[in-house]
Amino acid sequence: MKTRITELLGIQHPIIQGGMHYVGYAELAAAVSNAGGLGIITGLTQRTPSALAGEIRRCREMTDRPFGVNLTFLPAVTQPDYPGYIKAIIEGGVKVVETAGNNPQKWLAPLKEAGIKVIHKCTSVRHALKAETIGCDAVSVDGFECGGHPGEDDVPNFILLPRAAEELRIPFVASGGMADGRSLVAALALGAEGMNMGTRFIATKEAPVHENVKHALIAASELDTRLVMRPLRNTERVLTNTAVERLLGKERSLGALLKFEDIAPEVAGVYPRIMKEGEMNAGAWSCGMVAGLIRDVPTVKELIDRIMAEAESLIRRRLEGMLGA
Numbered sequence: 001m002k003t004r005i006t007e008l009l010g011i012q013h014p015i016i017q018g019g020m021h022y023v024g025y026a027e028l029a030a031a032v033s034n035a036g037g038l039g040i041i042t043g044l045t046q047r048t049p050s051a052l053a054g055e056i057r058r059c060r061e062m063t064d065r066p067f068g069v070n071l072t073f074l075p076a077v078t079q080p081d082y083p084g085y086i087k088a089i090i091e092g093g094v095k096v097v098e099t100a101g102n103n104p105q106k107w108l109a110p111l112k113e114a115g116i117k118v119i120h121k122c123t124s125v126r127h128a129l130k131a132e133t134i135g136c137d138a139v140s141v142d143g144f145e146c147g148g149h150p151g152e153d154d155v156p157n158f159i160l161l162p163r164a165a166e167e168l169r170i171p172f173v174a175s176g177g178m179a180d181g182r183s184l185v186a187a188l189a190l191g192a193e194g195m196n197m198g199t200r201f202i203a204t205k206e207a208p209v210h211e212n213v214k215h216a217l218i219a220a221s222e223l224d225t226r227l228v229m230r231p232l233r234n235t236e237r238v239l240t241n242t243a244v245e246r247l248l249g250k251e252r253s254l255g256a257l258l259k260f261e262d263i264a265p266e267v268a269g270v271y272p273r274i275m276k277e278g279e280m281n282a283g284a285w286s287c288g289m290v291a292g293l294i295r296d297v298p299t300v301k302e303l304i305d306r307i308m309a310e311a312e313s314l315i316r317r318r319l320e321g322m323l324g325a
């Protein structure tokens with residue numbers, strides 16, 4: 001399948017694996033790139049720029065296909081060394097960066113000068129247009145369904161994607177709720193040039209996370225995610241568990257008085273315990289409603305091949321067939 005995204009990124013299939021904290025290591029990124037998509041290493045999961053440089057080297061040993069690095073700009077207790085991370089990305093010869101969280105304008109010049117393609121992930125048409133204006137090459141449009149940070153507008157992809165298509169000139173991929181060939185064909189029909197998946201890629205053989213995380217995704221239905229940190233205007237969609245219900249109880253009882261410190265035990269530093277140790281009630285971890293569509297743990301290649309075969313059959317048989325002779 002050839003789209004503006006496959007052409008822009010030099011990849012075979014229009015499928016991107018979004019950055020994921022404590023999931024997006026070299027193993028997963030390389031598996032996605034080797035299967036013909038674009039794998040992405042999560043920059044800030046690497047504690048220092050030199051650790052990121054090492055992870056980029058490791059990924060290059062596992063694939064000779066293009067892969068990217070995610071740089072997330074979110075409220076943080078201590079500000080990460082962004083200039084250092086950008087230097088590691090440029091010196092590592094990475095050709096694609098996924099930015100997210102905040103306007104990446106401040107960091108764009110060095111990336112563009114190095115010939116790096118920048119895909120900005122955002123949750124509204126106005127932010128997508130801003131990304132186009134400041135010179136991003138593409139955007140990932142993240143609907144309300146998405147795992148992670150859906151923003152504060154709550155517009156699902158059935159509205160958000162066609163709205164993005166009406167306004168944008170640069171290509172965009174659909175993100176949030178994408179799982180299979182049906183998602184891809186629907187995303188293309190709504191105007192996207194491909195899709196970005198997060199949660200679905202966690203339930204793959206190569207995702208370097210504890211088996212409990214993969215089992216939790218298979219066990220979950222589309223009703224099992226919750227929105228946390230809404231009162232702090234830092235909304236995150238997570239899989240429910242005892243820590244999440246405790247956190248939501250604090251949000252209800254403290255109301256407008258809620259501060260980050262009140263919920264820090266449920267959100268700060270919990271990712272390693274969940275993703276590495278498999279402590280599924282340790283805290284809140286990002287997960288999309290798409291969990292309701294996840295029923296197995298294939299290899300990344302099996303997943304991507306299945307998506308492309310299903311998409312082709314939907315287009316050639318189901319859709320064309322509906323038009324008659």
Ligand SMILES: Cc1cc2nc3c(=O)[nH]c(=O)nc-3n(C[C@H](O)[C@H](O)[C@H](O)COP(=O)(O)O)c2cc1C
Binds near residue numbers: 021072178200285288
């Ligand atoms: C466990 C997890 C961690 C994530 N961490 C990040 C992150 O660090 N930076 C980021 O930009 N997006 C992050 N995301 C969002 C994904 O890149 C992607 O946009 C999102 O998962 C798409 O929605 P989906 O889960 O419905 O596919 C994360 C998502 C998950 C599920």
